[in-house]
Amino acid sequence: MQKKGQIGLVIGVIAVILISVFVYKYGFSNSGEVVSDSTKGMIIEMNDSAYSPKMLEINKGDTVTFINNGQNLHWPASAMHPTHTVYPGSDIEKCNTSEENKIFESCRGVEPGKNWSFTFNEQGNWSYHDHLYPSLRGKILVK
Numbered sequence: 001m002q003k004k005g006q007i008g009l010v011i012g013v014i015a016v017i018l019i020s021v022f023v024y025k026y027g028f029s030n031s032g033e034v035v036s037d038s039t040k041g042m043i044i045e046m047n048d049s050a051y052s053p054k055m056l057e058i059n060k061g062d063t064v065t066f067i068n069n070g071q072n073l074h075w076p077a078s079a080m081h082p083t084h085t086v087y088p089g090s091d092i093e094k095c096n097t098s099e100e101n102k103i104f105e106s107c108r109g110v111e112p113g114k115n116w117s118f119t120f121n122e123q124g125n126w127s128y129h130d131h132l133y134p135s136l137r138g139k140i141l142v143k
């Protein structure tokens with residue numbers, strides 16, 4: 001009788017643990033998914049050898065965040081180097097003016113660990129490069 005009680009207790013404890021783990025995991029992954037869904041595919045990682053992903057497809061109005069995971073400064077900018085005028089309205093000459101936040105370029109090196117974001121309101125296939133390392137390139141397709 002006492003043994004049965006102990007087994008029952010053990011089963012009860014295990015059940016409580018399993019339920020807690022399930023609830024925790026379910027709740028966690030659920031809220032985690034909401035966060036990752038809203039930023040899914042919207043992040044471009046810059047490191048010292050490449051931008052990744054090299055080709056990103058987004059919808060008009062989406063915001064892309066360029067994160068510097070490298071050791072050096074990185075400066076994402078619209079094609080073509082060095083004027084950056086391919087993306088509509090963009091021009092390196094507009095850096096340090098009131099229009100700076102409307103152009104597809106960071107206008108300065110983004111420090112390691114920091115990021116820069118831009119919202120794409122123009123449909124098209126937009127090439128960009130790193131103004132400090134022009135051989136580093138990528139494309140953003142805005143549908």
Ligand SMILES: [Cu+2]
Nearest residue numbers: 077081082131
């Ligand atoms: Cu450039």
